Amino acid sequence: MVMEIDRQGAIGIVTLNRPQARNALSRELITALAAALDELERDAATAAIVLTGREVFCAGADIAEMRGIDLATALAEDFSGCCDRLASCTKPLIAAVEGYAIGGGCELIEMCDLVIAGVGAKFGHPEIALGTLSGGGGTQRLARAIGRARAMDLVLTGRLISAVEAERIGLISRTVEDGTARAAACEAAAQIAAHPIHAVRFAKQAVDRAVSVGLADGLALERRLFHLSFAAGEFHPRLEQYLARRSPGG
Missing domain, CATH: 1.10.12 (Lyase 2-enoyl-coa Hydratase; Chain  A, domain 2)
Structure with a gap:
Protein backbone atom coordinates (compact mmCIF):
# COMPACT_ATOMS: atom_id res chain seq x y z
CA MET A 1 0.00 0.00 0.00
CA VAL A 2 1.40 3.40 -0.98
CA MET A 3 -0.75 5.13 1.65
CA GLU A 4 -1.74 4.28 5.22
CA ILE A 5 -4.56 5.80 7.27
CA ASP A 6 -4.56 5.41 11.04
CA ARG A 7 -6.78 6.93 13.70
CA GLN A 8 -5.73 8.06 17.14
CA GLY A 9 -8.85 9.26 18.89
CA ALA A 10 -10.08 12.32 16.99
CA ILE A 11 -6.87 12.48 14.92
CA GLY A 12 -6.53 11.01 11.45
CA ILE A 13 -2.94 10.12 10.50
CA VAL A 14 -2.08 9.84 6.81
CA THR A 15 1.30 8.26 6.04
CA LEU A 16 2.97 8.31 2.63
CA ASN A 17 4.30 4.77 2.30
CA ARG A 18 6.85 4.52 -0.52
CA PRO A 19 10.05 4.59 1.58
CA GLN A 20 12.08 2.83 -1.11
CA ALA A 21 11.40 5.86 -3.35
CA ARG A 22 11.64 8.41 -0.51
CA ASN A 23 7.85 8.76 -0.83
CA ALA A 24 8.10 10.28 -4.30
CA LEU A 25 4.71 11.41 -5.58
CA SER A 26 3.63 8.84 -8.14
CA ARG A 27 0.23 9.05 -9.80
CA GLU A 28 -0.94 6.21 -7.56
CA LEU A 29 0.23 8.00 -4.42
CA ILE A 30 -1.32 11.32 -5.45
CA THR A 31 -4.67 9.61 -6.09
CA ALA A 32 -4.48 7.77 -2.76
CA LEU A 33 -3.67 10.98 -0.89
CA ALA A 34 -6.68 12.80 -2.32
CA ALA A 35 -8.91 9.83 -1.46
CA ALA A 36 -7.56 9.72 2.10
CA LEU A 37 -8.37 13.37 2.63
CA ASP A 38 -11.88 12.86 1.28
CA GLU A 39 -12.41 9.95 3.68
CA LEU A 40 -11.19 11.86 6.73
CA GLU A 41 -13.14 15.00 5.86
CA ARG A 42 -16.35 12.95 5.68
CA ASP A 43 -15.61 11.31 9.03
CA ALA A 44 -17.35 13.39 11.70
CA ALA A 45 -15.18 11.81 14.41
CA THR A 46 -11.98 13.22 12.85
CA ALA A 47 -11.16 16.70 14.13
CA ALA A 48 -7.61 17.13 12.77
CA ILE A 49 -5.34 15.39 10.28
CA VAL A 50 -1.61 14.64 10.51
CA LEU A 51 0.28 14.12 7.24
CA THR A 52 3.62 12.34 7.44
CA GLY A 53 5.86 9.93 5.53
CA ARG A 54 7.45 6.57 6.21
CA GLU A 55 11.16 7.18 7.03
CA VAL A 56 11.23 10.54 5.19
CA PHE A 57 8.46 12.98 4.34
CA CYS A 58 8.55 13.35 0.55
CA ALA A 59 11.37 13.86 -1.94
CA GLY A 60 9.13 15.34 -4.63
CA ALA A 61 7.68 14.01 -7.86
CA ASP A 62 8.36 10.51 -9.12
CA ILE A 63 11.08 11.30 -11.68
CA ALA A 64 10.78 7.88 -13.31
CA GLU A 65 7.13 8.57 -14.15
CA MET A 66 7.95 12.05 -15.41
CA ARG A 67 10.21 10.63 -18.13
CA GLY A 68 7.12 9.84 -20.20
CA ILE A 69 5.49 13.25 -19.82
CA ASP A 70 5.30 15.53 -22.85
CA LEU A 71 3.41 18.78 -23.35
CA ALA A 72 0.19 17.04 -24.35
CA THR A 73 0.28 14.80 -21.28
CA ALA A 74 1.04 17.69 -18.96
CA LEU A 75 -1.89 19.66 -20.36
CA ALA A 76 -4.26 16.69 -20.17
CA GLU A 77 -3.46 15.65 -16.60
CA ASP A 78 -4.48 17.82 -13.69
CA PHE A 79 -1.35 17.57 -11.54
CA SER A 80 -2.54 20.46 -9.39
CA GLY A 81 -5.84 18.77 -8.51
CA CYS A 82 -4.47 16.96 -5.47
CA CYS A 83 -2.68 20.13 -4.36
CA ASP A 84 -5.92 22.08 -4.56
CA ARG A 85 -7.59 19.28 -2.59
CA LEU A 86 -5.11 19.66 0.25
CA ALA A 87 -5.37 23.44 0.22
CA SER A 88 -9.17 23.31 0.46
CA CYS A 89 -9.23 20.84 3.37
CA THR A 90 -11.65 22.21 5.98
CA LYS A 91 -10.03 20.34 8.87
CA PRO A 92 -6.68 21.40 10.34
CA LEU A 93 -3.86 19.69 8.45
CA ILE A 94 -0.54 19.24 10.25
CA ALA A 95 2.61 18.07 8.48
CA ALA A 96 5.13 15.99 10.44
CA VAL A 97 8.41 16.17 8.54
CA GLU A 98 11.53 14.03 8.88
CA GLY A 99 14.23 14.02 6.23
CA TYR A 100 13.38 15.60 2.89
CA ALA A 101 10.43 17.80 1.93
CA ILE A 102 11.58 19.04 -1.46
CA GLY A 103 9.92 19.82 -4.77
CA GLY A 104 6.42 18.37 -4.61
CA GLY A 105 7.09 17.45 -0.99
CA CYS A 106 7.71 21.10 -0.18
CA GLU A 107 4.49 21.97 -1.99
CA LEU A 108 2.66 19.56 0.30
CA ILE A 109 3.87 21.28 3.46
CA GLU A 110 3.05 24.70 2.01
CA MET A 111 -0.61 23.63 1.92
CA CYS A 112 -0.68 22.48 5.54
CA ASP A 113 -1.82 24.62 8.46
CA LEU A 114 1.03 23.66 10.78
CA VAL A 115 4.40 22.16 9.87
CA ILE A 116 6.46 20.45 12.56
CA ALA A 117 9.86 19.18 11.46
CA GLY A 118 12.79 17.28 12.86
CA VAL A 119 15.79 19.58 13.12
CA GLY A 120 17.63 17.60 10.45
CA ALA A 121 14.90 18.00 7.81
CA LYS A 122 15.63 19.71 4.49
CA PHE A 123 13.32 21.89 2.39
CA GLY A 124 13.50 23.43 -1.06
CA HIS A 125 12.37 23.73 -4.65
CA PRO A 126 15.12 22.22 -6.86
CA GLU A 127 12.87 21.90 -9.93
CA ILE A 128 14.83 24.64 -11.72
CA ALA A 129 17.78 22.23 -12.14
CA LEU A 130 15.55 19.98 -14.27
CA GLY A 131 14.49 22.85 -16.52
CA THR A 132 11.05 23.34 -15.00
CA LEU A 133 9.32 24.85 -11.98
CA SER A 134 6.67 23.93 -9.42
CA GLY A 135 3.41 22.78 -10.98
CA GLY A 136 1.21 22.46 -7.92
CA GLY A 137 1.18 26.04 -6.66
CA GLY A 138 4.62 26.03 -5.07
CA THR A 139 5.82 29.39 -6.38
CA GLN A 140 2.61 31.12 -5.33
CA ARG A 141 2.23 29.63 -1.86
CA LEU A 142 5.95 29.89 -1.12
CA ALA A 143 5.99 33.62 -1.90
CA ARG A 144 2.93 34.18 0.27
CA ALA A 145 4.53 32.27 3.13
CA ILE A 146 8.03 33.76 3.16
CA GLY A 147 7.90 36.82 0.90
CA ARG A 148 9.02 37.50 -2.66
CA ALA A 149 12.75 37.98 -2.02
CA ARG A 150 13.22 34.75 -0.09
CA ALA A 151 11.00 32.81 -2.48
CA MET A 152 13.07 34.04 -5.43
CA ASP A 153 16.23 32.87 -3.67
CA LEU A 154 14.92 29.33 -3.19
CA VAL A 155 13.17 28.99 -6.56
CA LEU A 156 15.91 30.44 -8.76
CA THR A 157 18.91 28.85 -7.04
CA GLY A 158 17.20 25.56 -6.23
CA ARG A 159 19.16 25.38 -2.98
CA LEU A 160 17.93 23.35 -0.03
CA ILE A 161 17.57 24.88 3.41
CA SER A 162 17.71 23.39 6.89
CA ALA A 163 14.73 23.09 9.20
CA VAL A 164 16.28 25.79 11.38
CA GLU A 165 16.36 28.25 8.47
CA ALA A 166 12.89 27.17 7.35
CA GLU A 167 11.53 28.00 10.80
CA ARG A 168 13.39 31.32 10.90
CA ILE A 169 11.93 32.53 7.60
CA GLY A 170 8.40 31.32 8.38
CA LEU A 171 8.16 28.33 6.05
CA ILE A 172 7.49 25.92 8.92
CA SER A 173 5.91 26.30 12.36
CA ARG A 174 8.55 24.76 14.61
CA THR A 175 11.41 22.30 14.89
CA VAL A 176 11.74 19.33 17.24
CA GLU A 177 14.34 16.65 17.85
CA ASP A 178 14.84 14.29 14.93
CA GLY A 179 12.52 11.30 15.14
CA THR A 180 9.87 13.12 17.20
CA ALA A 181 8.01 15.11 14.52
CA ARG A 182 5.09 12.68 14.27
CA ALA A 183 4.58 12.58 18.05
CA ALA A 184 4.78 16.38 18.25
CA ALA A 185 2.31 16.75 15.38
CA CYS A 186 -0.12 14.34 17.04
CA GLU A 187 0.20 16.30 20.29
CA ALA A 188 -0.62 19.54 18.46
CA ALA A 189 -3.53 17.83 16.70
CA ALA A 190 -4.88 16.62 20.06
CA GLN A 191 -4.72 20.17 21.43
CA ILE A 192 -6.69 21.40 18.41
CA ALA A 193 -9.20 18.55 18.66
CA ALA A 194 -9.95 19.51 22.27
CA HIS A 195 -11.38 22.86 21.14
CA PRO A 196 -14.94 23.38 19.86
Whole structure:
Protein backbone atom coordinates (compact mmCIF):
# COMPACT_ATOMS: atom_id res chain seq x y z
CA MET A 1 0.00 0.00 0.00
CA VAL A 2 1.40 3.40 -0.98
CA MET A 3 -0.75 5.13 1.65
CA GLU A 4 -1.74 4.28 5.22
CA ILE A 5 -4.56 5.80 7.27
CA ASP A 6 -4.56 5.41 11.04
CA ARG A 7 -6.78 6.93 13.70
CA GLN A 8 -5.73 8.06 17.14
CA GLY A 9 -8.85 9.26 18.89
CA ALA A 10 -10.08 12.32 16.99
CA ILE A 11 -6.87 12.48 14.92
CA GLY A 12 -6.53 11.01 11.45
CA ILE A 13 -2.94 10.12 10.50
CA VAL A 14 -2.08 9.84 6.81
CA THR A 15 1.30 8.26 6.04
CA LEU A 16 2.97 8.31 2.63
CA ASN A 17 4.30 4.77 2.30
CA ARG A 18 6.85 4.52 -0.52
CA PRO A 19 10.05 4.59 1.58
CA GLN A 20 12.08 2.83 -1.11
CA ALA A 21 11.40 5.86 -3.35
CA ARG A 22 11.64 8.41 -0.51
CA ASN A 23 7.85 8.76 -0.83
CA ALA A 24 8.10 10.28 -4.30
CA LEU A 25 4.71 11.41 -5.58
CA SER A 26 3.63 8.84 -8.14
CA ARG A 27 0.23 9.05 -9.80
CA GLU A 28 -0.94 6.21 -7.56
CA LEU A 29 0.23 8.00 -4.42
CA ILE A 30 -1.32 11.32 -5.45
CA THR A 31 -4.67 9.61 -6.09
CA ALA A 32 -4.48 7.77 -2.76
CA LEU A 33 -3.67 10.98 -0.89
CA ALA A 34 -6.68 12.80 -2.32
CA ALA A 35 -8.91 9.83 -1.46
CA ALA A 36 -7.56 9.72 2.10
CA LEU A 37 -8.37 13.37 2.63
CA ASP A 38 -11.88 12.86 1.28
CA GLU A 39 -12.41 9.95 3.68
CA LEU A 40 -11.19 11.86 6.73
CA GLU A 41 -13.14 15.00 5.86
CA ARG A 42 -16.35 12.95 5.68
CA ASP A 43 -15.61 11.31 9.03
CA ALA A 44 -17.35 13.39 11.70
CA ALA A 45 -15.18 11.81 14.41
CA THR A 46 -11.98 13.22 12.85
CA ALA A 47 -11.16 16.70 14.13
CA ALA A 48 -7.61 17.13 12.77
CA ILE A 49 -5.34 15.39 10.28
CA VAL A 50 -1.61 14.64 10.51
CA LEU A 51 0.28 14.12 7.24
CA THR A 52 3.62 12.34 7.44
CA GLY A 53 5.86 9.93 5.53
CA ARG A 54 7.45 6.57 6.21
CA GLU A 55 11.16 7.18 7.03
CA VAL A 56 11.23 10.54 5.19
CA PHE A 57 8.46 12.98 4.34
CA CYS A 58 8.55 13.35 0.55
CA ALA A 59 11.37 13.86 -1.94
CA GLY A 60 9.13 15.34 -4.63
CA ALA A 61 7.68 14.01 -7.86
CA ASP A 62 8.36 10.51 -9.12
CA ILE A 63 11.08 11.30 -11.68
CA ALA A 64 10.78 7.88 -13.31
CA GLU A 65 7.13 8.57 -14.15
CA MET A 66 7.95 12.05 -15.41
CA ARG A 67 10.21 10.63 -18.13
CA GLY A 68 7.12 9.84 -20.20
CA ILE A 69 5.49 13.25 -19.82
CA ASP A 70 5.30 15.53 -22.85
CA LEU A 71 3.41 18.78 -23.35
CA ALA A 72 0.19 17.04 -24.35
CA THR A 73 0.28 14.80 -21.28
CA ALA A 74 1.04 17.69 -18.96
CA LEU A 75 -1.89 19.66 -20.36
CA ALA A 76 -4.26 16.69 -20.17
CA GLU A 77 -3.46 15.65 -16.60
CA ASP A 78 -4.48 17.82 -13.69
CA PHE A 79 -1.35 17.57 -11.54
CA SER A 80 -2.54 20.46 -9.39
CA GLY A 81 -5.84 18.77 -8.51
CA CYS A 82 -4.47 16.96 -5.47
CA CYS A 83 -2.68 20.13 -4.36
CA ASP A 84 -5.92 22.08 -4.56
CA ARG A 85 -7.59 19.28 -2.59
CA LEU A 86 -5.11 19.66 0.25
CA ALA A 87 -5.37 23.44 0.22
CA SER A 88 -9.17 23.31 0.46
CA CYS A 89 -9.23 20.84 3.37
CA THR A 90 -11.65 22.21 5.98
CA LYS A 91 -10.03 20.34 8.87
CA PRO A 92 -6.68 21.40 10.34
CA LEU A 93 -3.86 19.69 8.45
CA ILE A 94 -0.54 19.24 10.25
CA ALA A 95 2.61 18.07 8.48
CA ALA A 96 5.13 15.99 10.44
CA VAL A 97 8.41 16.17 8.54
CA GLU A 98 11.53 14.03 8.88
CA GLY A 99 14.23 14.02 6.23
CA TYR A 100 13.38 15.60 2.89
CA ALA A 101 10.43 17.80 1.93
CA ILE A 102 11.58 19.04 -1.46
CA GLY A 103 9.92 19.82 -4.77
CA GLY A 104 6.42 18.37 -4.61
CA GLY A 105 7.09 17.45 -0.99
CA CYS A 106 7.71 21.10 -0.18
CA GLU A 107 4.49 21.97 -1.99
CA LEU A 108 2.66 19.56 0.30
CA ILE A 109 3.87 21.28 3.46
CA GLU A 110 3.05 24.70 2.01
CA MET A 111 -0.61 23.63 1.92
CA CYS A 112 -0.68 22.48 5.54
CA ASP A 113 -1.82 24.62 8.46
CA LEU A 114 1.03 23.66 10.78
CA VAL A 115 4.40 22.16 9.87
CA ILE A 116 6.46 20.45 12.56
CA ALA A 117 9.86 19.18 11.46
CA GLY A 118 12.79 17.28 12.86
CA VAL A 119 15.79 19.58 13.12
CA GLY A 120 17.63 17.60 10.45
CA ALA A 121 14.90 18.00 7.81
CA LYS A 122 15.63 19.71 4.49
CA PHE A 123 13.32 21.89 2.39
CA GLY A 124 13.50 23.43 -1.06
CA HIS A 125 12.37 23.73 -4.65
CA PRO A 126 15.12 22.22 -6.86
CA GLU A 127 12.87 21.90 -9.93
CA ILE A 128 14.83 24.64 -11.72
CA ALA A 129 17.78 22.23 -12.14
CA LEU A 130 15.55 19.98 -14.27
CA GLY A 131 14.49 22.85 -16.52
CA THR A 132 11.05 23.34 -15.00
CA LEU A 133 9.32 24.85 -11.98
CA SER A 134 6.67 23.93 -9.42
CA GLY A 135 3.41 22.78 -10.98
CA GLY A 136 1.21 22.46 -7.92
CA GLY A 137 1.18 26.04 -6.66
CA GLY A 138 4.62 26.03 -5.07
CA THR A 139 5.82 29.39 -6.38
CA GLN A 140 2.61 31.12 -5.33
CA ARG A 141 2.23 29.63 -1.86
CA LEU A 142 5.95 29.89 -1.12
CA ALA A 143 5.99 33.62 -1.90
CA ARG A 144 2.93 34.18 0.27
CA ALA A 145 4.53 32.27 3.13
CA ILE A 146 8.03 33.76 3.16
CA GLY A 147 7.90 36.82 0.90
CA ARG A 148 9.02 37.50 -2.66
CA ALA A 149 12.75 37.98 -2.02
CA ARG A 150 13.22 34.75 -0.09
CA ALA A 151 11.00 32.81 -2.48
CA MET A 152 13.07 34.04 -5.43
CA ASP A 153 16.23 32.87 -3.67
CA LEU A 154 14.92 29.33 -3.19
CA VAL A 155 13.17 28.99 -6.56
CA LEU A 156 15.91 30.44 -8.76
CA THR A 157 18.91 28.85 -7.04
CA GLY A 158 17.20 25.56 -6.23
CA ARG A 159 19.16 25.38 -2.98
CA LEU A 160 17.93 23.35 -0.03
CA ILE A 161 17.57 24.88 3.41
CA SER A 162 17.71 23.39 6.89
CA ALA A 163 14.73 23.09 9.20
CA VAL A 164 16.28 25.79 11.38
CA GLU A 165 16.36 28.25 8.47
CA ALA A 166 12.89 27.17 7.35
CA GLU A 167 11.53 28.00 10.80
CA ARG A 168 13.39 31.32 10.90
CA ILE A 169 11.93 32.53 7.60
CA GLY A 170 8.40 31.32 8.38
CA LEU A 171 8.16 28.33 6.05
CA ILE A 172 7.49 25.92 8.92
CA SER A 173 5.91 26.30 12.36
CA ARG A 174 8.55 24.76 14.61
CA THR A 175 11.41 22.30 14.89
CA VAL A 176 11.74 19.33 17.24
CA GLU A 177 14.34 16.65 17.85
CA ASP A 178 14.84 14.29 14.93
CA GLY A 179 12.52 11.30 15.14
CA THR A 180 9.87 13.12 17.20
CA ALA A 181 8.01 15.11 14.52
CA ARG A 182 5.09 12.68 14.27
CA ALA A 183 4.58 12.58 18.05
CA ALA A 184 4.78 16.38 18.25
CA ALA A 185 2.31 16.75 15.38
CA CYS A 186 -0.12 14.34 17.04
CA GLU A 187 0.20 16.30 20.29
CA ALA A 188 -0.62 19.54 18.46
CA ALA A 189 -3.53 17.83 16.70
CA ALA A 190 -4.88 16.62 20.06
CA GLN A 191 -4.72 20.17 21.43
CA ILE A 192 -6.69 21.40 18.41
CA ALA A 193 -9.20 18.55 18.66
CA ALA A 194 -9.95 19.51 22.27
CA HIS A 195 -11.38 22.86 21.14
CA PRO A 196 -14.94 23.38 19.86
CA ILE A 197 -15.01 22.18 16.26
CA HIS A 198 -16.88 25.22 14.96
CA ALA A 199 -14.39 27.62 16.57
CA VAL A 200 -11.48 25.75 14.98
CA ARG A 201 -13.20 25.82 11.59
CA PHE A 202 -13.96 29.55 11.83
CA ALA A 203 -10.44 30.44 13.02
CA LYS A 204 -8.83 28.39 10.25
CA GLN A 205 -11.06 30.02 7.65
CA ALA A 206 -10.22 33.51 8.91
CA VAL A 207 -6.45 32.97 8.85
CA ASP A 208 -6.59 31.25 5.45
CA ARG A 209 -8.42 34.23 3.97
CA ALA A 210 -5.96 36.69 5.53
CA VAL A 211 -3.37 35.85 2.87
CA SER A 212 -5.75 35.94 -0.10
CA VAL A 213 -7.96 39.01 0.40
CA GLY A 214 -7.46 42.67 1.26
CA LEU A 215 -7.43 43.83 4.89
CA ALA A 216 -10.94 45.32 4.77
CA ASP A 217 -12.44 42.11 3.40
CA GLY A 218 -10.47 40.04 5.90
CA LEU A 219 -11.66 42.14 8.84
CA ALA A 220 -15.26 41.89 7.63
CA LEU A 221 -14.98 38.10 7.44
CA GLU A 222 -13.41 37.92 10.90
CA ARG A 223 -16.26 39.97 12.41
CA ARG A 224 -18.86 37.77 10.75
CA LEU A 225 -17.19 34.58 11.97
CA PHE A 226 -16.80 36.08 15.45
CA HIS A 227 -20.55 36.68 15.61
CA LEU A 228 -21.29 33.22 14.24
CA SER A 229 -19.16 31.69 16.98
CA PHE A 230 -21.62 33.04 19.57
CA ALA A 231 -24.54 31.57 17.64
CA ALA A 232 -22.90 28.13 17.79
CA GLY A 233 -23.66 27.99 21.52
CA GLU A 234 -20.28 26.89 22.92
CA PHE A 235 -18.91 30.21 24.14
CA HIS A 236 -20.97 30.87 27.28
CA PRO A 237 -20.78 27.32 28.72
CA ARG A 238 -17.01 27.30 28.23
CA LEU A 239 -16.71 30.80 29.70
CA GLU A 240 -18.58 29.66 32.81
CA GLN A 241 -16.28 26.64 33.12
CA TYR A 242 -13.24 28.91 32.84
CA LEU A 243 -14.55 31.33 35.47
CA ALA A 244 -15.41 28.45 37.79
CA ARG A 245 -11.84 27.18 37.60
CA ARG A 246 -10.53 30.66 38.45
CA SER A 247 -12.82 31.12 41.47
CA PRO A 248 -11.27 30.53 44.95
CA GLY A 249 -13.12 27.27 45.39
CA GLY A 250 -12.72 26.20 41.72
